[in-house]
Amino acid sequence: MDVGLQEVLVLCVFAFLAGGLDAIVGGGGLVQLPALLVVLPQAPVVALLGTNKLAPVVGTASAAITYQRRVVIDRRTAAVMAGTALVGSGLGALLATQVGSELLKPVVLVVLIAVLGYTLARPALGEVEQLRLTARAQQAVAVVGGAAIGFYDGFVGPGTGSFLVFLLVGAVGLSFLHASATAKIVNTMTNLAALALFAYGGHVLWVLGAAMAAANLAGSQIGARLAVRRGSAWVRRVFVVVVGALVLRLAYDVLG
Structure with missing residues (x-):
């Protein structure tokens, strides 16, 4: 599918913004996926879902490296969570290529409100x-x-980073x-697994995705550095704003 230069530039702007959001608290899909759907309305939706996974693979991996240089991370918990998330994401992406994700949206809306x-x-x-939690409970x-x-993440996508952050804060106590x-770290693995499944099915616009990945990378670097500099209180405020926006977006999809 041919994509014009103007469309590529517009989508790169949204990818940059998405990278910044993803690096701080997640929610980049709130920006990037709707932009793809609006700018490229004639493209197959499954191809846009696949392309939407390419940029965050680069952006979240870059942000993870930036965080590891500045923040002490429980590598064991991160590794276990990333491993199971990798499998879950692959299964979700496989299902997404077969059926629509609309049936999950009302459930996700209720969870986000909670x-x-x-x-x-x-x-x-x-x-x-x-x-x-005890070490065993934390691993569970x-x-x-x-x-x-x-x-x-593999099946629907937007808000995955925010769900991960809330789980680690609310359940684990980080x-x-x-x-x-x-x-x-976890989100990098989920994005990678989903991308692999979409790519295997030929559902990725690689040239467009590469351009968006470069923009997403730049945004993620700025976002990660801002989060480290401003600290947890600031990250919490951004989290509330992003989750609120996700609630409004999903409410519009479900009720609109």
Whole structure:
């Protein structure tokens, strides 16, 4: 499929913004995927879903490296979660190539509203690290949570990073900054698995995706550095804004 220069430039702007959001708390799909659907309305939706995974693979991997240089990460939890998320994402992407993802949206909307309400009701949530689980329980959360969120990422996508951050803050007790750093490692794996499945089926616009990946990379570097510099309290505020926007977006899709 041929894509004009003007369309590529517009999509690169949105990819840059998405990279910044993904690096901080996730939610880049809120920006990037709708842009693809609007700018390229004639393209097959499954091809846009596949192309949407290419840029974040580069961006989240870059952000993960930036975080690891500046923030101490529990590598064992991150590795376990990334492994199960990788499998879950592959299964979700496989299902997405066969059926539509519309049936999950009402459920995701309810969950996001609960996440937003819980976060707002606890102003101190995630400002400092308060680990509340045994090592075994933490690994269990990593296995189950990673698989479930990975499946969602492969099947639907937008908001995956935010779900990962909330799981690590709300269930494990990490600060928002450390949760975001860990989520980048996991999200890289989910994006990679989903991309591999879409690519195997020939559902990726590679030239466009490469240009968007470069823009996403630039945005992710700025976002990760901002998060480290501003700290958990600032990351928490961005998280609330992004989840609120996701709620509005999904409510429009479900009820509109």
